[in-house]
Amino acid sequence: MEIQFKNGLVPVIVQEKRTREVLMLAYANDTALELTRTTGYAHYYSRSRQKLWKKGEESGHFQRVCRILVDCDEDAVLYEVEQTGAACHTGHASCFYRTVEGEEIAGLVFDPEKVYANKGE
Numbered sequence: 834m835e836i837q838f839k840n841g842l843v844p845v846i847v848q849e850k851r852t853r854e855v856l857m858l859a860y861a862n863d864t865a866l867e868l869t870r871t872t873g874y875a876h877y878y879s880r881s882r883q884k885l886w887k888k889g890e891e892s893g894h895f896q897r898v899c900r901i902l903v904d905c906d907e908d909a910v911l912y913e914v915e916q917t918g919a920a921c922h923t924g925h926a927s928c929f930y931r932t933v934e935g936e937e938i939a940g941l942v943f944d945p946e947k948v949y950a951n952k953g954e
Contacts, residue, residue, distance in 0.1 A: 894918030
């Protein structure tokens with residue numbers, strides 16, 4: 834299987850294995866994908882910070898990757914994960930916690946100001 838990276842990146846959909854809830858969308862480069870495969874923990878490439886990162890390295894909310902799936906065009910992947918804590922840096926369980934109208938449909942799991950205090954988040 835040959836992953837089709839665009840501009841060096843591939844979109845990664847992240848889904849909680851047990852509940853099937855979509856937790857987040859991120860991007861991976863070939864190094865992040867290989868680290869995920871070899872360590873069993875989710876790694877991504879931050880487009881805004883221009884660097885690799887391991888999910889949970891600052892918050893402690895790690896994603897243990899159970900399986901990696903590739904879509905039919907080989908240009909997107911899906912990580913099936915066991916999520917520790919919350920997936921979203923805002924403190925919500927999922928990054929998809931509000932409607933397009935702005936209504937929040939899920940509460941906070943943690944206080945991001947306390948978790949990311951003095952960490953540049």
